[in-house]
Amino acid sequence: MSSGTAELVARALPLTGPGAPGRPGAARRERLGRLRSRAAPYVLIAPFFLLFGAFGLFPLAATAWTSLFRVELTAPEAREWVGAHNYARLLTDEFFWNALANTVLIGVLATVPQLLLALGAAHLLDARLRGRLFFRVAALAPYATSVAAATLVFALFYGRDQGMVNWAVGLVGLDPVDWQNGPWASKCAVASIVIWRWTGYNALIYLAAMQTIPPELYEAAALDGASRWRRFWHVTLPGLRPALAFTGLVSVIGAVQLFGEPLLFSSGAGASGGADHQYQTLGLYLYEQGWVNLHLGRAAAIAWAMLLLLVVLFGVVRLVRGKGVRR
């Protein structure tokens, strides 16, 4: 609806509106109306904030508290105070450190290529194209595919003896790779699922940012005789800064929580993340401790460790950016 129509509606309101002047009781209604309108904002935000409090804020705040208890999934009412015991156990738990290392490694393997590829794809999509919409929608097909569906098909691609990837590797004349069991191969395989699902989505975000860059800047750079590459480096990239920060943030948060891909990558392994835990991430380890071994208190401590990891990562980023040369 155009604002013109809205104005008409607003003008039409007094014809039927309460508290219109010139009627008996108008003053009282006026007061009532003011009272109502003072309460109105709170009424409007109440539904959201009720849910937000119950299912958003409360669980976040209670995670720290729960992590100080021994709680079993089978009897959530019977909790026993154990203080820092869950944390002490984590620190001496080799599987926790393994999951932490895997989360960081798979995170790097997934995030860096994903954002670089997205940048390249966005640059391609930014050209003057026929069938622009088709290419953009196709780029979103992986985003519309669920983690589960994507992982199940990729697990087949990466099958050791009959998978398409090893068949292609064989065509080139190389030996087949054990994508399920190799410590590095399996991490790369899991990361590739993340890359496939999110590259197109990030490309569209970069594309949106690219289109807000004023064309005069490119024209000026071209007049100065800057090459295509230099124009990309000195005009496009600076314009993408907010988008790069946004996608980086979202990707890092996603990487810390990686769960579905390692859970479903091999059918037999379940929550252990491979026969040798070689791709068990923190998210998967949390699930294994809480919902397979039924130790909810320990799972809460792992959740807290995940938050700590995020805080440390953002701290490192800030330090690096602070030290970096600001252009």
Add this chain to the structure above:
Amino acid sequence: MTGRAGSESYERAGWGTYLLLALFTMVSVFPLLWTAVAASRTSGRLAESPPPFWFGRNLARNLSVAWDEGAMGEALANTAVVAGSVAAGTVLFSTLAGFAFARLRFRFRGPLLLLVGATMLIPPQLGVVPLYLLIARLGWTDRLQAVVLPSLVSAFGVFYMRQHLLRALPPELLEAARMDGAGTLRVVWHLVLPAARPAMAVLGMLSFVAAWNDFFWPVLALTQTGSPTVQVALTGLGRGYVPDTSVVMAGALLGTLPLLVVLALFGRQIVGGVMRGAVKG
């Protein structure tokens, strides 16, 4: 979105660009196509090398097995209910709260908005254990409301609607309506909702896709045999509930097709939504 004039770039695409884009599109779509190929074969054929590259004749059989034994039929119905409720609820609550934050003055407006924004940085997954305990206490495990209600909390939705309404709802218009004595309810109905409509459609679609594909929490809160969503049913299939590879792929196909149809029908709006979500309006 304030695109460039006609959102046209400074370069006209050469054949190299088309070649690379074709490659990119192939890689994006191939796994989905091959899911259908694998779903039309037999498990025996999928265990041979080289893998099949074209359709077989078993699609109908595999789909019906996945539908019945893999609980995919029930799961699709559950997921439609969940994603529909989440989309409708998110749009409604985000619009109301977004309007209040955009155009109304009230105490604690700033701090409350900051609080919502701060939680955007904290992954909701961190609260899963207390959330699970809460759901268990309410007796909601394996009930659909266990996955609907927590998903209605969308800080992104509130910010998105607020941004949109700051642009689409001029304060003078509200002033005029107020002067004319219109109550809040009428203002919301006659001014806010019409102004918010385009953003509501986009937010609804993005919420629908996110709810349909939501994985971590549903896998914790629901079981394969209770009231699974598509993702929970697929997890069951993938972990050997039905140890037949071609049926698993048929399930994956069933779970993905509805969203691909949505993407094909509303591609333009979804692309616009993804692109607008990131650009500061």
